[in-house]
Amino acid sequence: MERNAIIQKIRKLMELQLSAENVGQSGEAFAAANAIHKLLTKYNLSLDEITSEDDNEKDGLFMSSKMPAHDEYGNWRDILMGKLAERNYCRNMGILEQPSIMMVIGKRENVEIVIQLYNRLSEIFLLKAKNGLIAKYEEEDGNMTLEQQNDYMESFLLGCVDGLMEHLDSVEKNIEEKFLAIRWKSKINSWEEKHANREGRIKVEVDIKEEDAYTSGIVEGRNTRLYQEIK
Numbered sequence: 001m002e003r004n005a006i007i008q009k010i011r012k013l014m015e016l017q018l019s020a021e022n023v024g025q026s027g028e029a030f031a032a033a034n035a036i037h038k039l040l041t042k043y044n045l046s047l048d049e050i051t052s053e054d055d056n057e058k059d060g061l062f063m064s065s066k067m068p069a070h071d072e073y074g075n076w077r078d079i080l081m082g083k084l085a086e087r088n089y090c091r092n093m094g095i096l097e098q099p100s101i102m103m104v105i106g107k108r109e110n111v112e113i114v115i116q117l118y119n120r121l122s123e124i125f126l127l128k129a130k131n132g133l134i135a136k137y138e139e140e141d142g143n144m145t146l147e148q149q150n151d152y153m154e155s156f157l158l159g160c161v162d163g164l165m166e167h168l169d170s171v172e173k174n175i176e177e178k179f180l181a182i183r184w185k186s187k188i189n190s191w192e193e194k195h196a197n198r199e200g201r202i203k204v205e206v207d208i209k210e211e212d213a214y215t216s217g218i219v220e221g222r223n224t225r226l227y228q229e230i231k
Helices: 003-022 026-042 047-051 076-087 108-139 146-169 175-195 211-222
Strands: 091-095 098-106
Touching: 003 026, 026 108, 026 175, 076 091, 076 098, 076 108, 076 146, 098 108, 098 175, 108 146, 108 211, 146 211
Parallel strands: none
Antiparallel strands: 091 098
């Protein structure tokens, strides 16, 4: 397909995404955004080339707004964001003085995709974890303290993240994807060397408190077919 036809197709998808967001159709907006990402990656295009005839941001990096990295169920959000960012040519950045905050850095369209994927997966995994907790609570005849419930939720959610990543890692990357991963990793490393304290990066610790919940989460994560919605 020639370049102009690809650009027109992406512009139509962008219009679809905006329209879907305006009427609250999050599923349609999500699918459109990811279809755009696929085309941009496949044909090595940037959103600048789609929205303008000039390519003024060849090596530019975009930093997302600050987001909470933790909730009452632990640091699974930080871990999920980090893994999604890595697989989409971005990086999840921490702040030494604010350990509960995370940000994503990378090319603007890649950062936006990461955040959309993160938001959607957070909803999916939380729903699965809540369903699992309800079943566990009934199985225990209601004999679960709030701390035990939180431990179950945290372990289940960590399992979901690891299960999904196992599935994604099983899909072989093509040459273009490997090339882009190398290029953007190098660009972000260069940015960090100039603007960030690498010694101050937050190390995310994983603590599995309920092995059964974690195992159940892994199964659910493996069965979460993220890209089935993108056709």
